[in-house]
Amino acid sequence: EAGVAQSPRYKIIEKRQSVAFWCNPISGHATLYWYQQILGQGPKLLIQFQNNGVVDDSQLPKDRFSAERLKGVDSTLKIQPAKLEDSAVYLCASSLRPRDSGANVLTFGAGSRLTVL
């Protein structure tokens, strides 16, 4: 099966500019996640979708970050305006069964690396 697709792989912008990242999850996966991974740290959850509804966005800086998942498939994550501290890799992941008491393994995309100058 095809994996989680993300684009662009790399993006360089100046502070106060805007940027958008796109994610296409594995077909049939109900749950989609956006994680932020700052260099030298583990990934941190920004937002979790169940189909096209938001389950958890408690760590999303809502003054500058927004995300949507239209029709419960693709998702976009937008940053506007960007700050220097937003430089990170943005990882998209999806999982098949959102409330599985078992493994509920997340499959990750390759990530989108953002550099803010």
Added chain:
Amino acid sequence: AQKITQTQPGMFVQEKEAVTLDCTYDTSDPSYGLFWYKQPSSGEMIFLIYQGSYDQQNATEGRYSLNFQKARKSANLVISASQLGDSAMYFCAMRGDFGNEKLTFGTGTRLTIIP
């Protein structure tokens, strides 16, 4: 709140030797899951192994095994017969109980296999 602690920022291991990567966790959820992911330099997170908190036996997947000690709240990853391709960042992560399924990650351990 959930917390994952990985105290080894980096490790160097000779090829073909076994290596243990440490992970301790903290949670108030009665049921939870523990995961290990590998992140090579390409950046993609690769799932390695899963352990449920009520699983009776320690999980194994090929050369990977998880040494789960519930009372000590530890979930160490053991890689047997290490290979050069094992060089990567390794992250321990935890999923909480029903309604708290998001993964919380540790800070990772960079493993380097020496030929």
